[in-house]
Amino acid sequence: MSLAAATERTAPRRTGAEGPAVNDTAAVAPTRPGATPRSARRNPAGVVLGVLALALPVLVYLSRLARLGHWLVDDALISFGYARTLSEGGGFAQQPGAAAVEGFSNPTWTLLLAGLRLLGVFDRGHRLAGVEDTVLVVRALAVVAFVLTLLAIRATARSVLGGPRRTATATLVAGLALALSPAYVIWTGSGLENPLYGLLAAALAALLGTARARGRLFALRTATLAGLLALGLAATRPDGLVFAAAHPLTLLVVAVGAAPRGRGRLRSALRRALPPGAFGVAAFALPAGALLLARHATFGLWVPNTAVAKSQGGLDLGVPARAAGLVSAAGLPLVLLAALSTAVLLVARTRAARPVTQSAATATAAAPLLVCAALGGAGFAVLRPDWMPEYRFATPATVLGSALLGVLAVGAGVAVASPVSGRESPAPRGARWPGRRGPATAVVLAVVAALLAGAAVADDARRLDAFARTPTISGCFVADRYGRLFDLYADRLGVRTGTLVVPDIGGVLLVSRLRVVDLAGLTDRVIARDRGRGDTAAVAEQVFGVVRPTFLHLHRPWDAGLRSDPRLRRDYRAIVPGQDYVRRDVASAAAVAALRPTAVRRVAALVAERRARPLSGCGPWVVDPPPAER
Template sequence: MIGGTALIGAHAWAYGSWMVDDSAITFSYARSISEGLGPVVQPGAEPVEGFSNPTWTMLLAIGRLLGLFDRGTLFGIPDYVLFPKLLGLLFCAGILTACYLAVRKTTRRPWLVTLGIGAVLAAIPSFVIWCFSGLENSLFAFAVTCLAALLFRAVMDGRLHSARVALLAGVLAAVAALTRPDGAIYAATYALVVLCQLRRSTLKSSVGYAALSLVGFAVPYGSYLTWRFFEFDRLVPNTAVAKGQHFPGVSTLARTGDLVGYAGALAVLVLVLIVGIALARASALRAGLITLMVPLGLGVVAYAVLERDWMGQYRFATPVWVLATLIGALATAEVVRRTRGRVRVLVPLALVVAMIPSLAVFAGTVRDFRAKPTIPMCYIADRFGRVFNQYADILGLDQASLLEPDLGGSSMTSRLNIVDMAGLVDAKIADFYHDHDMAGLRDYVFNDVKPTFIHSRGPWGPGNGIARDSRLATDYTPIFRYVDDGSPVGDGDWVRKDAVASLEKLQAARSYADATVRDMEHRLDTWPRRHCGDTLRPGQTNINQSS
């Protein structure tokens, strides 16, 4: 376990202080909750469930109350970087511990098999990147792995029909569901495993224990849903509304091919053959492997039905990598145990050789992601937090608002009232996206919200039309333009004309933008793994340029 965890941590070290910007949305909610402000992204904001990971949010809030998170530095490292990454490492160790407890039921050298599992997981960029991104992936994978290991051990010991196992399986499924919305699919795990082991003599008890497992799931999860409904008047997180998650069709299952392509077709083929050999012969392990295939199958289905994730690197597949690796390790160990002579060496050797193309691709992925990771939190904290704070200071604005599409890092550093262009923390804007009403969204922004500042760039301009709306040129004047092509509207930083007290102040803001923003954009690809200062606090204007 220690060796495997060390390998995973060594891979994570390659990404430095990088954390994806969306993680800082959870950081902001954890800050507000720990300060007694409730579930708001900023002080004074409307309560909106702009997070979809309640358990992870609460862990961060507890860490802040204990002085371990969002307070300063730990061992000279900003705690907003170190604490989430240490949690990620802790849960990766927990994942390998759960794997060890499962493997111990079938092999005489469980430490060696567990080390192999850790080595494989450490080699998969998708797993490591998202477990150390500041998001909830490590906790989610830990909950699912614990559920799988619990049921595997119960089947191997003949304890599946047990009130303790049924209840604990339901509770672990609830933890998964409260860590990620798609985790609710694992509520069916125990019942499906019981179905796979169903016998006429146990039919009645099987139904009873399956119902008990659902109770173990429904009590904590249902309690949270009840609170969500009365607190936010929604049955799903606001993020799901904004992202437009719809009921999936059959064609979405074809997305499972993405995972095969990422892992490597040759490696997957050899792994499937080894698992098939292990299943072909009647043994105690066969029932255990079938048991593990249930949560693996549910994880693959969950990945397939979710809307494609713009962050890349198969963010929703974290539990899939763990369970597939665990099944492969158990099957390989079983085939090796049952064979003799050269075959005993050829089986693991074939698997290693089949993985070489995958490892080569993974190495390239690591190199590319190190150079250009998914939107860094610190870029947003500086670009839309500290820069717009400085705009407001230069223009002499005590109270101001900012409409922007990326708000994780900026919600930690901005003193402005942030209006979320993406709708993740804004229920009204989320509804416009859900209803595909971009004209209504633009009317709401320009006629009702009237933000002091507007930032638009990239796909958001053509996506919602705000940067192409004639009212932008009528009511706003540019501070910074990405491309000054002479058009009256476009991507960049804009301020309301009635918020500008003098042409001198506007010119000062533009001069600051020309010097600071252009340099920041130029440096984006040269310091993507930096941290952004010892602390993140509203009102800051100093930009940390250390790598």
């Protein structure tokens, strides 16, 4: 018995577009997108369950999101800086007047933020109830994306499970798993592109699942929409490219399941899946190719500059280990719950006396979700390990894995409980849990599932609390420590215009009037090339021999090759020993000595404040003019 098999009714069957045996009622979908079946409209309990399935996860998500306070990760503020420059007519540059470098890997997110800034609602220095407009807008986008993601999960669950109560229950389970997931909450609230990325992945699974249930999977319209959604995913994050395979792979799985058994089964399936699959690939590849040419014409690279800096290459031996890391992202209790649900379904299937064609047809019901979830995991596994905690690259896998958990849990519940009343009829003979001990087994399984769910909630809360105590580098800390503080240095030393080389730049871009050079290389083409090659001597030459910055900040690991370079001592004076430097020909020894006590105190105060209040805000994100112009 498959996922859909556990929920099928004993009803007349017909031949459908996706296979030889399709149940008229097993995957009931409304004739109008978003419509509610009549049975649900007549059943108050069903309506309440449907509302609860959406409302409760949203409330839980809001409460978890509030746990992050004003925190935004500094990497997100790099996109904010590009959005600001773009909205002001400065092109794709980190600051006005800077060279065009693709120092971001999320074009659709950056364009969305630039559009919101043009509308006057984002990054305008406003505050509401003490909260910066940047924080308010990205949190609002996260909530909207979460609601839309839930709706997509509901559509996917309906395509697999059928009836409204099963759909609502699966949506509730998936929604709660997602709303409680630290990996999802943290990174969708971080200011990065994760909420949009997860939404597009859920939308693709919903599109393919609904199309399969309605007999439209092989239609050219479905191929076009799937190709465009895959394009959106690839333009939101480079690893989203893997979703270009979702439509053709789903076609192949469904076609194989529907083809008659025999020697020519695979050939027949390929012949059927190839035309719409090729059309869908073309719908993705043609605009993707145009965007690739535009990237090369604008930036001179075929990949984002960030990929060059991180030397992101092809597959390596670490891919299987990183794929296994998804267990940690989901949390062991939820993985065990999914495994338990799968085991229940497999046992029920082995005891089910069902025609082969019926098994083949229902086996394809979950194919779109399974394919998309597998691709989401693959997209995470192919990337090099990320130094930030809580799996920020696993958002599609988290979203689709939560949807799969909801479907598995409800399918297993139906297989064990085999309800005998209500509008959703019981599973057919052979699909119920076998033996006279079925009720006792159901109770034991329910208790185990409840214990695992409780353990998952506790584990998720622990992980989120741990992150909130020591969050990944805050954009506010970067703005205060490397942006406003270096502007203070410039004011005290009489520097009206200057250059700052620093490895953390997001907050700096939004508050500093100094020209910023990214020591990590994300927004600097030359340093990115040298970082990608691992050539620290070339990085030092670029910094000391070419850029010759007015100000320089060093910390590990980005100081490799720079501290040992004799030009650091020869050409620079230390403002904060071992950290902050100014070029000797800019400031006298007496001026630096007079500034040093203030600088050391300010650095210590900023570090202490951030440790005490790691989630606090830092005022409006605006660039203050030099003192003479204030």
